[in-house]
Amino acid sequence: MRTLCASTLIGEFFIIGFAGLVAMKDPDMSTGTVWTVCGVAMFLCVALCGVITRPGGVALGWALQIALVASGVFVPMMFFMGVVFALLWWASVHFGRKVDEAKARFAARVDQPDSA
Numbered sequence: 001m002r003t004l005c006a007s008t009l010i011g012e013f014f015i016i017g018f019a020g021l022v023a024m025k026d027p028d029m030s031t032g033t034v035w036t037v038c039g040v041a042m043f044l045c046v047a048l049c050g051v052i053t054r055p056g057g058v059a060l061g062w063a064l065q066i067a068l069v070a071s072g073v074f075v076p077m078m079f080f081m082g083v084v085f086a087l088l089w090w091a092s093v094h095f096g097r098k099v100d101e102a103k104a105r106f107a108a109r110v111d112q113p114d115s116a
Contacts, residue, residue, distance in 0.1 A: 001096025005061065006049040008092045012068065012085050013045040019075045029074065041067065058093055065089050 020038035023029055044064055051057045065086040072079030 001093065001100050002053050004092035004096040004099075005052045005058075005089070008085065008088045009045045009049050009052075009061070009064075011088070012064070013042050015081055015085065016041045016045065016068070019071065019078055019081070022075050022077070026074070061089055061093070 016038050020034050023034045023038070024031055041064070044060075048057065048061055048064065052061065065082065068085055069079060069082030072082055
């Protein structure tokens with residue numbers, strides 16, 4: 001799960017950076033505010049890569065997905081990108097857990113001596 005989720009988060013890191021560049025063009029938003037918000041969100045993406053398997057890591061990832069969709073209020077294209085990355089996040093968590101379970105079953109089978 002960790003690899004799939006981290007890949008999604010790193011993709012979001014870049015999308016948030018590009019959204020910051022777009023948001024800078026809005027005359028109603030100050031550059032400092034845009035890069036403070038984007039910088040915090042980008043930092044959270046990278047930090048979550050390290051804590052994704054700990055308790056609450058997936059929930060924090062979902063909170064980031066909600067914030068990404070909500071950022072569409074300021075950069076309308078982020079509604080679409082936020083939904084795309086929320087779907088990728090769901091797939092990363094869902095299929096990552098399945099892969100982890102399969103690895104655990106395989107490891108348990110390998111550790112048992114053959115009785116034949």
